[in-house]
Amino acid sequence: MAFAGGSFVFSPRGKLLAQAPYFEEALLLAELDPAEIRKARKTWPWKRDDKPEVTLTALQRILLGHDD
Numbered sequence: 001m002a003f004a005g006g007s008f009v010f011s012p013r014g015k016l017l018a019q020a021p022y023f024e025e026a027l028l029l030a031e032l033d034p035a036e037i038r039k040a041r042k043t044w045p046w047k048r049d050d051k052p053e054v055t056l057t058a059l060q061r062i063l064l065g066h067d068d
Contacts, residue, residue, distance in 0.1 A: 012040030 008019040009030035018030040060066075 012037050 005020050005022045005024060005026065007028055009017045009028065009032075011017055011032070013036070017032075018028055020026045020028040
């Protein structure tokens with residue numbers, strides 16, 4: 001089994017900052033602006049309002065292979 005590559009980094013605003021090549025070994029580095037991250041987190045209310053129990057239930061369903 002092999003990893004196909006193609007990893008990527010997006011800015012908090014959705015801009016593609018870097019992408020690794022497919023099917024070859026590479027080290028991908030990208031510089032993120034901490035101020036931009038903080039600003040984005042403040043303007044995304046759905047991130048602040050996440051309910052851990054809902055996330056836990058969804059992850060358990062995925063891990064156990066349940067579709068219901």
